[in-house]
Amino acid sequence: MDKLKVVTDVVYSIEGVTVTSAFKEEGEVIVGSAVFSVDNVSLDFHIRILSAYPLQLHDSESIRFINTNLLQYNHVNADGSICVNTHHSTNIKEKLIFDFSSLKEWIRRYYINGAKDNHYEHIIVPHDDRAVFLFTSIDRTFLKGDFGSITYSKLAVGFKKEQKIETLIVQQFRIGRSVYDCKWNSVYKNLEKREGLFVFVDEAPTRNRRFAVSSWAELEPYVSQDFLKFLNLNSRSRHTESVIPLLIGYKIPNDEVHWQCVVVPSRNFPNYAEKIPGTTNYVGRLADEEMQWVSTRNCSYEYFFGRGSFVQEITNGKILVIGIGAIGSNVATTLTRGGCRGIALIDYDIKEPENVCRAEYTFSTGINSKINELSDHLTQISPFVEVSLSDHFMDIAKVSLNNDTWRTTLFQKLEEYDIIFDCSTDDDVAYILDQLKHPKRIFTMSITNNAKELICAVPPKLYKWMIDITRQLETKDNYLYNPNGCWNPTFKASYNDIAVLVQFAIKHITTSIANNLSPRSFYLTTSMEDGFNIKLKEF
């Protein structure tokens, strides 16, 4: 059936909707106008139905109800279209009824009753997509009128649709002689820095309550004469960059600060001085020129890991991972993605191309030290993890075990950690760890051939239990992968075989920690009875 006819028929039949401009096709789009009458209130909307209708486009409905007089109300986009989100339907008649009903509900709730949402939504900023600034919370309570300089660094260049987009990270805020750092890890803190400016205006600079001001003149009431003098001073400095970012900060709910960014052309600052009539004094002004906003993101730890992380006892813990092969590299990566902030890696081994298929390494970096490569990988994932490295720690440990002084030092060093994951499969390491009084949380993890079982031993008696259980699980199937020319056969198992067990084990361990349960040794056993399954055998 003809889509235009269906739309016309359905809209005419909806109660409280009067068509004021008949629906017609403009290319692929059906357009028309209607008045919506709700509780004695009538509002006029221009309606655009896109060709995808009734399917959605990029998570938004493909129908637009537009009235540019409603910009100050909640859930109205910059073009005056109302945000409606309704039930999914592939039936055009049903979907039209959903969407028109939804618009009536919006009129009732937000236009007539002036409802305010508990959930804060950021102001709408007409930014372009050439750059985005990432910032974190910092240890300073900003006051209205604060201003100063910032430093920032280039992180990466990517693409957003067809447009090249530069990602930049804010590094520091400087007020007078005080410097406040964003909380990136040292890798990011050490990036080359450029200079910019900031001003804290306390309240978001908006028009219609929800839309960022678009001209510099509109910003003027939000800033002080001192700031304009500061801007004037800066406009006279030499700048190497063609534009200078100005971060504009304001308060948002829950005692948070949000920053928007506008770029100032370095040869055309928007400020000027105007003589006060009848005096010899001047006043700082901002020109009625369009502002070039670029986008920003709050990339604080709480937002970065807001969608999911381990409990604080794990994320704030000092963690040591010994041995970063297939298991250890997976453990370290998972901890990093789970929000852990301090991870130490120990491994003497070198990554070879054949390690890549089942560990967290890449081909592109060629032959490389495992600790260096994994450290890079972890800091690439999280800007909040500090990674420390040692290649020969365990060798030194073994040598020093027979010397009382060195032994004490060694034990003190290991006991500094809150959690140790020993994935070295080195019985000597397990033996050493078994003698530590701290930490209480040591997990010696290994798997049997073909990833049939994963064994995880914990103190006390970690070493003995591990040896016992390994012998108990021993099978006659000792077929190892031993290709031509290889002097060191290894076990057979794919990334998936290993990762599924490691993830299960980490889930079990972290759940125990979250529930404050004493760690227990366990093993996971796999079987293909009634499909693949994993069973936990805790001791």
Place this chain on the structure above:
Amino acid sequence: MAKDKNKHLEEVLTSHKISKEQDLLDKHIDKRKEISEALQEKYGGDLYSPFNSGSYAKHTAMNKKFDLDLIAPYKRNAFETLEKMYNSVYDFLYDKYKDEATVKKQKVSIGLEFYADEDGDVIKIDVVPGRELNKDKYPDDNNLNLYVYEQFGKIDKGSDRIKSNIKAQIENVKGHAEKDSVRQIIKLLKVWKFYNGKRPKSFFLELITIKAFDKKIISGDIWDKLKAVMEYIRDEVKSISLPDPGNASNDIADTLTDSDKDTLSYDMKRIIERIEEDSDTIKSYYPINDKFPPEDEEAKSNNSYGVKTGIGLSVPPVKRFG
């Protein structure tokens, strides 16, 4: 190979017999006698005759953790406070033995751990100072007050005192109708505690085992009995009270925190599950003392992990991977 649980447990008990370590036992007895005499000489008429307590006196000792207890019963007026009594004994033992032993304050006792002798043997003696509850009544009622040096489960440090009749505690095991079975199970639980680094005091394991025998019908072979006691602990430990036979108002259940009890209950649950599922697992919970392996060849091959017999020209394949 599936393990015969009963045979294994018998071997566990045999290999942990105290008599297997007769020389070491003799050294302990001699040392304890020496300490007893030294205390008597120091405190003279303030001290009644020190006597032996602990697992050896109760016949529940096992040869892997070897420490003997010596109770020093003082007269009511010997010290103003229990704390002064405790510190006086500590100071005396420290001065006397500091050059040949580590002397440390423990929960209700003073622990002496002598440095290894020429045979590499380490002697450990715990001295428990106690003060008679009522003046001159000790010879009749055997009641003593103990000083609590450090937090002990739910029992607070310092302020609290435990009244106890240690002789009654010894009789509690010795006089039990099923004392042989009770002793076997206590010994096995102590073996488990030792090899698995677990917390409950031996006295706690003793009392709860006796209570299990009193409350449940515990019969069958040794595994059946051990399992029944473990089930009892699993089900009852969180709510049970374990009156000290030396003083019914001391609840020995309070020597564990609620969290310790949860852990113990869970331990028992897991042990039973794992052993029922795979009888070989019994070896990891209740191991044979490999210093005294069983004589017969089958048992030997089951328990020797290649350490003594497997040394040959070829190295066995690696079994753990990462």
